Amino acid sequence: MTRLLGISGSLRKASTNTGLLRSIRDMAPAHVQMEVASLHGIPLFDEDDEAATGKPAAVAALDARIRSADGIIFACPEYNFSMPGVLKNANDWLSRGGSPFRWKRVGVVGAGGGQVAGTARAQYHLRQNLQALQAIVMPRPEVFITNNEVKFNADGTLTDEETWRYVAKWLEAFIEWVEKRP
Numbered sequence: 001m002t003r004l005l006g007i008s009g010s011l012r013k014a015s016t017n018t019g020l021l022r023s024i025r026d027m028a029p030a031h032v033q034m035e036v037a038s039l040h041g042i043p044l045f046d047e048d049d050e051a052a053t054g055k056p057a058a059v060a061a062l063d064a065r066i067r068s069a070d071g072i073i074f075a076c077p078e079y080n081f082s083m084p085g086v087l088k089n090a091n092d093w094l095s096r097g098g099s100p101f102r103w104k105r106v107g108v109v110g111a112g113g114g115q116v117a118g119t120a121r122a123q124y125h126l127r128q129n130l131q132a133l134q135a136i137v138m139p140r141p142e143v144f145i146t147n148n149e150v151k152f153n154a155d156g157t158l159t160d161e162e163t164w165r166y167v168a169k170w171l172e173a174f175i176e177w178v179e180k181r182p
Contacts, residue, residue: 002031004032004073004178007036007037007039007074007087008074009077010086011038017075019156024109042086063094067100070179073106073174076108076109078118078121083122091130094133102133103135103136106138110122111151112144119145138173138177
């Protein structure tokens, strides 16, 4: 059994990026178990708070889930040409006391509005951050979904068949990369 953990960089209930992770979970083959984690409840990183009380429970729980997974999939929205603050904040907390991402196989995908870049800029910033956390990020293929307003429904569920097929091919490559560890 291959265990994957999806982490969305969005807190919004109807997020297309969280919906993308649910779609990936639904298209996974039978030998792959995938959970989708939330960043809700993670406070802003404050070294004084850390010194006084240690890692918050929400961070410790996410850390444990990352460590027990064989691979991690980030679905990264783009906010102001970069990754969301909640995602960077979570990774800052997770870096404390030894990164759970060290030598972990990681994939990065994302869905955004517009017709050109999707979430490309945000994903490249996230990739830089993951390098600092010693993650091993799959270089290719990449998923930059554009026009999310027509490819997802109001609940954030992926409805576009062509995009579904492309993401399914990406997932197949990611699973092979996680399992074979080339």
